Amino acid sequence: MQQNEWLLWEVFVRSKAGLDHKHVGSIHASDAAMAIENARDVYTRRQEGVSIWVVESNQIHASNPADAESFYEPMNDKVYRHPTFYDLPDELKHM
């Protein structure tokens, strides 16, 4: 198979041990090893991270923006789903 363009990869960087990997952007590379090296050069040159994940962009399945109305809007009027909606008894500490 002839590929003229390198594959697209999404890059996730963990800024400190214990924190989550966060999406920082994308890069091009021909395979995973090169993707990690390229991500290191593009996204961690100012000490932004201690760990890198890369995922081929075409492996990510996303929700459709057109579904926003049915997906997310029903939650607008359901404030009781937030713990802050409830009054806690005074005896309860550290909540």
Place this chain on the structure above:
Amino acid sequence: MSLEKYVLHLADNALIYSQRLCEWCGHAPELEVDIAISNIALDHIGASRSFYQYAATLIGNGATEDSLAFLRKEREFANILLVEQTNGNFAKTMARALCYDTFMQLLYTAMKNSKDEMLAAIAEKSLKEVNYHYRFSSEWVIRLGDGTPESKQKMQTAIDEIWNYTGEMFMPSNIDTEMMANGVAPDITALQAPWLQKIKEVLAEATLVLPESGWMHSGGKNGVHSEQMGFLLADLQYMQRAFPSAEW
């Protein structure tokens, strides 16, 4: 006197090599590679600054890192010929990088034990950077060598083309010999065998042929440079020559 010359030799290697790498900025085959090469070039500029600042304190007389980099003449530069060689295509730049990075890894590792504390400290800091440079260049040589028939052919041509400039790294100048004797400089003659071993391993993995070691160019350490050095310095020093003492 000899120490400052030795430090200048190290500084010149780093500066001239970084100037060559900087020429890729905006021209590399991929954006990501462009950024990587520029990062590496900046590491070498950083190392050259450390060496020039140290040399300036040894020389005194108002010398600064800038005057040493921008106001010396071609014959005063003591860098090896390998680092001033033109970039050629990407394969040639990677062939040159592999040969140089492998050497610098060994040199800095040995220099951590230098009797000169300043050199030992600079070596320790720079070694971490060079380990990454080596990873970058060796990966690319392997990728291109063990790639398509066209990339393999270009990579082999590149290694063959650069090979005659690698011998100078291991030929001690008078300054080298003196510094090696007093424990300031690592014994570069002892680095040749491990260097060749590492290069052999990378080329084997890259399915490339090790060039035959024959006659080697030399002269750079004594200020006798190849033709392209003058053009490089013209680029590098133009601003300070045209507008003396200009600052940002």
